[in-house]
Amino acid sequence: MFVQKSMTRKVITVGPDSRVLEAHDLLQRHHIRHLPVVDSDNILVGIITDRDLRSALPGGLYGKTPASVDTGPYADLTVREIMTPKPVTISPTNTIEDALLLIQRIQVGAFPVVDEAGRLQGILSVRDLLRAFIAVLGIEEPGTLLGILVEEKLGQMKKIVDAITEENISFGSILVARHWEPNMRAVFPYLLTNNVSRVKKKLTALGFRLLDPMEWYMDRIPKVD
Amino acid sequence: MNRTGLLYDERYLRHQTGPYHPEVPQRLTAIYFGIQKAGLLPKLTLLSARRAERHWVEMVHERTYIERLEAACRSGAVAFDSPDNQMCAETFETALLAVGGVLEAVERVMSGELDNAFCAVRPPGHHAERSKAMGFCYFNNVAIAARFIQQKGWAERVAIVDIDVHHGNGTQHIFEQDASVFYYSIHQHPSFAFPGTGRDFEIGYEVGQGYTKNTTVLPGMGDDVYGQAMERDLLPAMELFRPEALLVSTGFDAHVDDEMSDISLTSDGYAHVMRQIMGIAARWCGGKVVSVLEGGYNIERLPELARDHVSILLDV
């Protein structure tokens, strides 16, 4: 699960000496929120976000087509003056897990992806991460999720996987989560089938407890009035 | 009493799904015997299967898909597109007979010969995509019926109400960019049930935006939630859409005793839902409605569910 696989490769960029209004125009036209700033060797020198532009430009200019309004003193403002220099980057050989943990720690919407020489290779946005996570969960393929309560001891997972495999059912994914009962784990196999009633019976016969779907992931069911 | 048609044919039992599969021929015999035992057969007009002409199937499915299914069937394949879709040498023919039978029922109803009809067919259809078999379904019977109604000029605006406990992904995808067919489905929330589509934010695309509606029901919920949801979500949508013809994808797998779902609809709950649908048909479509079987796997419960369903269609 490398960043390289999930990042957006075709990146719109801008030079540090470009006008801010030009950057503004690029963001608007391409419906994007992050604009890496690169020099003539494609070395990353900064990043400009829609938020930077919102605070740099007066309300009468932000979100407008430059030609349609009087740009006044803002016409000469350069990217270098308002960009965030040396933004936090990530490498193409970092993993998606790295990116998830990092994005949780530092509040940004996207990472420029740079190689060892500092050259821009792509951009990895929250949107790209979500897409990767959806792929991991397998939830865009038709299937059925089961919730199984499992004692934390050796060999339990094997029993579950064997029971399901014997039914000739393919796995979309398996999630394992903590459970609020001590020494218990909740296992969530996402099965690529509509045909789960038999395997459910089989798992119950093996001594596993199937979790009530309303208890999945939750410590307590939210009370609805 | 209404003039109600019942489509049932022993040739629908020929599609065999092998051992350990819930979509079995006994589902249909249970339904038929339930109706028979209740003494309803003399009140019904019995319709039998007929083979659908290929060009009607092609109104919905890609020609290459139809050919692929036929070839798989000929070659003796035991499953098609997924291990879920178990098949036998008779599957292709049976699927064509299901489509054709439904079209026959539609024709009788739309021409005024009958008021309504229930089609006890196999294989089911609502998961079948344009070019993919899924969830025990090969041809999308109801989707083809909707196109048939439009092509024959009986109606422009067709509503499909899908009460199977699973989302009818195939039907939704076939019509999601089409404003002339309204697709409504009420089903177990897709995070807890096959196939994982039918989220409440799926409302159609482009000109079809607003012509797809999904009600998601959480596990454990039943009669009250269904009754309220239909009134809240379906009835107002129909007021706006004003359907001229109504098709129902009838799945009995939301029943509390059906192991295919965690929804707790009772037999009475099913009857109530069907009466709500009859109300829509009466208000907008001159009472014309064709109900087509989808899922429903509890052999013990199917007789009473079918009996009630048909009694409501008959209005007895």
Ligand SMILES: [Zn+2]
């Ligand atoms: Zn179903």
